[in-house]
Amino acid sequence: MGYTLVYTQVLEFFPYLIKGAWISLQIVVLAFFGGMFFGLIFATIRTFGNKLMNNMVIWYVTFFTNTPQLVQIYFLFFALPEFGILLSPFVAVLLGMTLNAAAYLCEIQRAGFLSIRQNELDAAKTLNFTLTQQVKYVILPHIMKVLFPPLSNHYIIMTLGTSMAAIFGVEELTGRAFNINSETFRSVEIFSLTALVYIAITFLATFMLAIIGRYFFKAKMRIIQ
């Protein structure tokens, strides 16, 4: 076999590696909230909009949920320049992830809208709540509680999804792992270390989301079963 694992060489680069996680965080947070924003608009159109806009959103969502995010970003990065639009790697990845997220988050939020039961609305009406009050005290809390788990789940998926940014040269966690790899050639060590960092990140994220969910949205979520 003749290969020994030497972690000391790569541990030197650990601070550099970790700082990449910060970039990953930026990407996922921006893409997630961007996706939430557009997703909310799309979900609203789907629930309340006219036939034409409804169909347009359906096509958008269908397209983005049936094709890989990686290829979507490849397309943005390589094909847009044909139209004179040059995107930096970071922007291309961010845009691709946001557009992708918008499709999935639209569907998630739409499910949330549909989960409001007529009784709850009726109950609120009979108590003479104004529309704003209905939304604030009945609809919103309920929706938040229902939506929090699937949204959190998608957030974690997106966190792992940021690793494809490395393919385009972005120096987030995986990207830096690539760099360290080409410097030290300690491939197994560096990628296993990176794997551990991702595991730590997702545990941290799951933990914090579970806490937030429990206390702010009363959505009970488990961390490990």
Add this chain to the structure above:
Amino acid sequence: MERLIEEIPSFFTIWNIIFLAKAMGVTFLLTAIGCFVGFSVGGLLAIFRKTKSLALLPLRIFIVIYTEIFRRIPFLISLLLMFYIFMILKISDNLFLIATITVCLIATAYIGEIIRSGIESINQTQWDAAEAMNFSYFQILKEVIFPQAWKVILPPAFSFFIMFIKDTALASQIGVMELTFAAKILNNKGFSPLLSFGTILILYFILSFPLDRFGKYMERKLVTNRN
């Protein structure tokens, strides 16, 4: 734009079409093998995870650790790790094999969780009633739990299958000749990226969309069946 239209006939040659068809086959094969193994082994993981005996505790711990690891690492990292392990230990240089093994490992973790959820969705009293009648753990699973749980398991498992088709795109990064890698090759050959990646997007869509529709149809049927 005219350049694009000029390119179309040279892009859609017989050779290219066969090339793309093969790549599509690789994508589908990776997904199918991964999900088949994932379902079988994942099912075993789910079954053994819910045992209660002390003797099997090490196995249960292993299953939990395995599942958490493969669900908390990006696909790309899993693929690269497996790739370098195989390369350095000189196990094999067959890229498809490396990708397939990785894909099976990942799918097992995810589908195992889906199956476990399905098993847990069955009311505890069904377990209790069977146990009180002297059914063994495996008998309960076979006679009572799985016949009911499969309806809960099938929709998310099928969803996963469809999602997995898209995840195999990352195998392109270790050089497996699937759809995304094919797009890169065509792009590198000089074809317009619009055409290369655009066509691949459409091909993925063709693979995924009918399955997605079928999945939704199946889910509707199962729901009415249950009621």
Add this chain to the structure above:
Amino acid sequence: MENIWRENLSQIEIKSLNAYYDKLHVLKDINLNVEKGEILSLIGPSGSGKSSLLKMLVGLLKPKSGNVILNNNQLNYNNNSDLRIIREQIAIVFQQYNLFQNMNVLKNVCIAPTKIQKRNKKQVEEQAINLLEKVGLKDKLKSYPDELSGGQQQRVAIARALCLNPEILLLDEVTSALDPELVQEVLDSVRLLASEGMTMLIVSHEMSFVKEVSSRVVFMDNGSIIEINDPKIIFENPKEKRTSDFVGKILKDK
């Protein structure tokens, strides 16, 4: 399994039994004897341990300390072969979700005697049909549980338990989950069994029924047995204050 020779042997003897559900002490120093053919009812507020006691008897809740002697045999609930023996003598019907949803009524009743007790299939079927006729469901042999009402399901569950030929039958709040109009049909089936001399432990909130069929009533509170007595005494002249508090509240609501 130990054979203990004694006179006046009870069918069930529970001695100083303690059980925990995780950290919760659900059964505290339980001492109870049940005679053959007796109908013992367990009453008490929620969380008093009544259901836990039944679950313990059938091996679903393992005791931490104490002994259970069944038909002169001291049995170890942590031993798998002892558990098999216990479960061949005691059958239980739960509050709901008894029936296996993926099997029809006949299969539900026949499966354990056939597959687990390994009895002759034809004989089991014959017995099953007889029992189902007894509880008034002979025409529902091929129906699935979700096609039956709650009361019908519970009656099938009782027939299923009886098909195991147990010596002791445990009924854990079998009418509590039912709509009021379905309760009587299930109680009728239980009444029928009571008249046939089956040893039964019944956990119930149906106080008039309890008063009618029980040979003795056990009042439990907070994991302990507070009082065991004749139904007349428990309901009209209880000896313990906690008993009279509970009975007073229950009867007042009625």
